[in-house]
Amino acid sequence: MTDKAAVRWGRTLGLALPLIVLNTGWIANSEMRTKVTEITITTLFIGVAFLLFLLSLGNALVRRLAPRAALRPAELFAVYVLLSLSSSVAGIGNLGFFTPFLVNAWRYGPERGWEKFFPYLPANLLGPRDPARLKAFYEGHTSFFTPETLTAWAPALVFWGVFLFLLFSTLLCLAYLLRQRWADQEHLTFPVVALPLELCREGIPLFRNKLFWAGFGIPAFFYTLNTLAGMYPSLPSLPFNKPVDLMALNAPPYSGFGMVVALIHPSGIGFGFLINADMLFSLWVFHLGKKLLNFWGVTQNWRDLGTDTQNEHPDQFPFIQFQAWGAWLVVCLAALFAARRYFATLPQQPGARVALTGAVVGFLAIWVMLVLAGAPWWLPLVLLTIYILLQLTLARLSAETAVLSPLLNWVDPQSMITTLAGTAALSPTDLSHLATLSWFNLDYRAGLLPQALQGFVGMQRSAARLRPFALACLLALAVAITSALLWDMQFYHVNGAGTANVNPYRLLASSSPWARLAGWVSQPRPPDSHAWLGALFGAGMTLLLGYLRTRFVGFPLSPAAYVLNLTWANELFWLDLFIAWILKASVLRYGGIKLYRTALPFFLGLILGDFVTGAFWSLVGLGLGAEIYRTFPN
Template sequence: MFAVRSLVFVGAVGFVLLIACANAANLLLVYPDRLIYVTAMSAISITPFISTIRAPLIGMPFCVVVSVGGQYIANVLNAPNIAYAHLPHCLLIPFLILVLTPNALLKMRFRQLALTSRELVLIFAMGLIASIAPDWAMNWYLMAVITAPHYYASVENQWETKFFDYLPDWLVLDYDAARGFFEGIGPSRPIPWRDWATPLFWWGSFIVAMLFVGACLVVMLRKQWVEHEKLRFPLGEIAIHLIGAERDGKDDSAWPPFYRTSLFRTGFITMLMLSLYNCTTYWTGWSHFPIMGGAADTFILTIDPAYPAQVFRLNIFSLCFAFFINVEILFSLWFFQIFSTLQAGYLNRIGMTSTTLVPGGLVSIEFIGGMISFVLWGTWMARRHLWRVVCHAFGRPSELDDRNELFSYRTAVFGLIIGFLYIMYWLHHAGMAFLVIVLFLFFLYVFYLAVARVMAEAGLVMIDLPINANQFTVGMIGSANVSTPTITGMALTNAFARNWRTFTMIAISHAAWFKDYLGKSDHGESMEDKEKATNTKPDEVDTRWDPSASFFLWMCVAFGIGSTSSLGYLIWAGYRYGEQSLRGGAIGSLGNGFYAMAIAWIDNATRITELEVAFLVGGGIMTFIMTIGRYLFYWWPLHPIGFVVAAAAPIRSAFFPFFLAWLIQVLLLRFGGVRLYQKAQPLFLGMLVGYLIGAGVSYTIDVFWFPDTPHLYENFF
């Protein structure tokens, strides 16, 4: 283990040196005039999208740092939250320490060698895509499904007799290979990579198809979300502020504009000092400042045994991101948490409960009805744009311009069709019935689209799926109406059906937003707008050195590097040390629960009731009313997003940060208006950066001083 820690340290130092080498190579090999330019006939002067290939060259090893580093910290320190958030620690901490800070120091002395803000955005986007692979993002669920069934099967749980006949052997690991992973084989024996080849190949093909379908949907909807609905993408805005990409061309300062304000320095120093003090308590045993949302810092309010407890905890990470959320959404988030508590308690007192195996019961079903209505309404509002996209894809005359998308509309439309066909084919061969596949995919992509749409408007950094699509599908159909082969296939879908980071299109939609942001000039005009204003034809622009067309390619490379490196490390660590010793068998316990759920579906035949249908429809109607109210009445106080995500566990845990951020925003807007609110943003950005640096110090301390008794730096539950 010491050798691994040393390797991580050497790798971090080497990565910093790589930045200097890449810049030196750029100075020697790239001529200054080899940038994006336009011909003498054009009156446009387009800023280079990315001046050289050094950004991808730095981005690729950065993806390894993000993915393997995140998986390593999760394994060694049992810190799954490092990859939990949608802008996770495993991305933000190395970006601030290994990329942004060295680049700012380099810019102070050798300005021409420093990375531009646009190059930094590309590196950040690659890291964001790589971060959707490690641990809780994807690997944890995938490994649990692949490794658990044969190893944990026993006479008591009856897995072998009840569903092993329908378990595809090309998707799971055999007993001997799984035993070596969970118990370890030591350094002397070779790792049986060949046993992993078949399941990883077929799961890999399925994951690629799922991600590509998500990318196709993002391409088809991005213009609707950004240009028609004017969605802000708050997480993207925060990233732009962290990078400093919003600065104009005349700003040559080493540090981004927000970093140079006194409020940023105040927030940064204050939060860094509090975080460093909390780190000293690892040795002293003194009381720490309750800023991390841990169990010891939680106050639980229970008004009656029949009512769910309301949790109060202060998580600075959540608070800093919540400050950038619209005040109406913030109000709705905490309001519907109170509504959920009161409604659930009242239903418990009168004995009205759900009979299906849907977590959360009737209240959860109601919120899911709202989520379905939310997506259907959004699709209806986008119908004209989607029709124009389809017409454009089939070659009909259209005013749409897809040059600033990840790829063409034609690729998106036909890729969507082909991708869905392969997904259905794959699931059918895994044992699922065709009609169940159709309903399951409908719920799955409704949930994925809902979360992606919520993130585009609200920027909830810690949101996950309120319910898993496979559980909801079985609950709605009734397990009595589902065959055992289909239930077995449903158990396998836990690898992706409960995944809120990798497959929900949040990362790829933000990557598309970054590409659109970079495709605009310093004055916010897109290339097509400039062409219209100056009567310039697209073929007059020389883009030989413009890699914007390969932006999606670099995102694919980032995911390939992130997924293969983190999965490879996880498999290697399992066989060398034993997964059970690394994390106390967390992956095995998760997989055990997945397949135990299949037994529960088989043994407990349930059917959907009229009461559950009524709550499902009622939730949809409530969301529809709130949506119409926002369109018709300017004073309407409730935002449907608060209702749609109310069943998600991290939203309930973040009740107090949402309320506190809402209260601060209301006071700022009341006494100083929007200008005062904007002036306060650097304070919370500084708090965020200080908190992240403190987290990095904490992880480093635990790796070298407390590897056997690590400290949980942050908790979202």
């Protein structure tokens, strides 16, 4: 290993750990505010991209003034990964929904008729029911750091903090195990790490490229213009990233296509340029096919048109929701089956043996915790297995396609279990524990496994040792969980979880498990045969597409694209990917790989300009305490 590849962990952690605390605080005070850019909903986190941009500039200045004090490329990339892990911990779908979830049942139960399932709830795993503590949390104007409040919340926060550390440590071990198979043997591209690795290169040659700054300047100019226009209405604006539902303009049956959103994200075009051209083709073709099937189903009276064009009716023909369940699970299972010989060699590799032991011990420790807390013995096994399979699929798709914002909607363990098994077969206690384990299954956009896997791949490409890096990741997880919980609790106690100072989506999403539980308990249902058939069809279609890709060279349709289009992961970005497909296909056709490499900095600039500008105005809004133009997402 060269000196440039060696990581001086003292200075690296000395920089990363304080930044983790600040980063989790930024997320708590930005994403949980009203009408702001959400900085943890993309595969390359917006806030972390902004911090890496500043660190790269600062490190370049330090290198010029005091070369020995500058961070090495591997050290800078390690800081980036540790910040990404902390953003995953604190972000949407993880701790972003957690704290309101703990007490929403107590706060809103009496007025919404949820009291009927209170006797079945594991109260020892939820927050305090004391009216004074609930008033402080929902109305604000107080502090979390008082003896009474700390004592009331401590049991639930400690339990779930340990749970989350074990869960994320298990995912970290799995990422270590899969890195060699997917990166070294299958040669997946991992396009998301391309930009961070460029920003960590010594001397940052990307910053000396004029095309990069041209790409950077486009979103920077328009987002700044639109933000200022929102603050000063007399200024002109060009809100090209605001959604236009084309089908809302049409009368039935054409509105049966569902919501067809036309909007442009520069980062979407930039990431699209990093994806293989045939994958891009598949992504927009399957999106079009889904819409055509929706329309056909309406004309045949097989699905409801409804009055809301945004309602995709995923549980009706062509049963997109059920197809998604089978497809998402089979992607992971097929990849694991293909790697069976690789897994057989793991016990002979010292590092892999430790990671394998860690994954097994972590999983069993979580299971024991939940069973001792009152959960039926089988439920954590089933739910956690599905959760891990979905995380593995998400990591696999991110390694192949650079999923910009993996919004999975209706793909979650709770929906699968209650629909396929039927709620009538489950007791109220079973269903209550199922709902209690919903908070980390509501949104996978900040999924940790893709971040960890990309981190191991990037560190390997930086020629750094992976074992100390893995230990640093564990330390970062512990710091991130602790700091995020404290920031979140203080934020809600100051601003009030039930006030207009807080993003209402956080409260709505974290209440949804209890609303679903009320439906499960009051209306028991048998297993859904349509769900079984749809899931089997989705699994079969995924396997068929995979077979055709391997059997016929040049077969253009990818199973990964099919799987992504069964969720909302592609719904807001299909136009970006269509534009990227046209541009990339044209570049490769008329200029070849040479022109592609020449043009690549421009598209990396689109990504970074989009994210840096969005993060900058997020900080401005945070500093001003104002609701300003939301650059991403829309």
